[in-house]
Amino acid sequence: MLVITIMARDGQAKHLRQQELIRYLTNNPLLKDEELAALFGVSIQTIRLDRSELQIPELRERMKTALQSRRPVRSLASDELVGELLDIEVGRCGVSMLKITPEMCFRKNLVARGHHLFAQANSLAVAVIDAEVALTGAARVLFKHPVTAGDLVLARATVSSQQGHKTVVRVVSRVKETVILEGTFTVFALSEEDNQ
Amino acid sequence: MLVITIMARDGQAKHLRQQELIRYLTNNPLLKDEELAALFGVSIQTIRLDRSELQIPELRERMKTALQSRRPVRSLASDELVGELLDIEVGRCGVSMLKITPEMCFRKNLVARGHHLFAQANSLAVAVIDAEVALTGAARVLFKHPVTAGDLVLARATVSSQQGHKTVVRVVSRVKETVILEGTFTVFALSEEDNQ
Incomplete structure (x- = not known):
């Protein structure tokens, strides 16, 4: 038994x-x-x-598989993304990975500096916008947990609303299962005329 | 007359x-x-x-004069600040300058990418904290006006409140007279013990 x-x-x-x-x-x-x-x-x-x-x-x-299913990103050149793009559905969502190197960290404690995590999340938020030119208007970011050198940060961006030129993108970044960043980015798509 | x-x-x-x-x-x-x-x-x-x-x-x-009046920054090594420190009163306020290079911009339109402006503001907010280790917990940033290659961005950080380990720092960045970024950073000072 x-x-x-x-x-x-x-x-x-x-x-x-x-x-x-x-x-x-x-x-x-x-x-x-x-x-x-x-x-x-x-x-x-x-x-x-x-x-x-x-x-x-x-x-x-x-x-x-993740790389093949990719649709072309319009708002960024391929080397302009901070991190490596793993998956994207332009206009809907995207996933990127950033490997934290010691250069991205405070030397004192090897904790990653916030702006690198911000850069990954923000550039992914811009990448999912379906426009030739997109600029961030506002960002609200919570750094939930320290990240250290050697960590792999997986950021997942999802379009949460869109009204005209204005898109709100929500980004959650994780190291393994731990949420390390939650961000909301308000991104404005510029039409071809605006940009001339 | x-x-x-x-x-x-x-x-x-x-x-x-x-x-x-x-x-x-x-x-x-x-x-x-x-x-x-x-x-x-x-x-x-x-x-x-x-x-x-x-x-x-x-x-x-x-x-x-600005450089001589400087008091020592504790939370950052001197080369860890994004931008050039012009003035600082640790625990109260600070000023830094960042020259926008073409590499900091979208190639399409030479508009500075948000994360560079964020990095300047965030690292200045950390620099004004009077502690050996300080980590950003939350940030709220408005990008008010596009900045282009060649612009000189002057960021001014002011401690707006402090309670225990938690300091709220307000940062306003300008290009000449135009406000280009307004940010609020909540920074946590870690005591020596926390960091061991």
Whole structure:
């Protein structure tokens, strides 16, 4: 009886972990098996088995898919984004990743300086705007948790409203599961005439 | 009579201009004679005469005075500030200048990207905090006017409230007389113990 109970509990734990795994990878397609293993407190092998059962491809494949599904960004040149663009639906949402290097941090404590996190979020907010020229009019940012050198910051931008030239974009940045930044950017699209 | 009227009017205009000149240079000690001449629509020679009458030293001297009156910044290493520190009273206020280079701008229209203006304002807000370690918790920024390559941005930070570890710093950045950014930064000072 004990063995069955443990098996049932194990089965339930596995089911819960796999549900979580799907949620994690939906939010953050770049999480490595090692990172997932550390998050769940299981072995890397277990994560690989989970992915195999769930038919979730490996990191390299997930990145390729994300890159292929990209539609062209109009408001920024490709090297003008701060961070690496992983996915974008212009006019709707986008995802970028920024690796925090020691140069981005205060030397005293290797905590990332706010303006780098702001730059990632703000440039992603601009990138999702469906216009040739887009300028940020206002920004409200909460730095929820310190980020340190070596961290991978995944920012996710979502258009939350649009009225005429004015678009409000909400950005949430995470390191693994921890929300480190929440921002609201009001971006104005300039028409071709405005810009002449 | 006409000559006297014109002379009186000229005298009044000069008085008003000199009052404005004092105000401009108090707000922005880095304005060049050329820039002031353009602002008032008078010759550079007129500005020089005004300065001489008002005993306002030349730019180089004004910069030197600003730099000498500086008190040591604790929260940032000297090269960690974005922009050049012109004046600071730790715990109260500070002034910095950032020259906008083409690399800081969108290539399409040479308009400065918001995160550079944010970085100047945010790092100045951190610099005025009287603590070894200070981290930004929240920021609210309005980008009031586009800034272009070649512009000199003067940011002025003032501590507007302080409660325990939490300091609210208000930053206003200008290009000449135009306000281009208004920001409110909530900065948290970390005690030595917090940081260990």
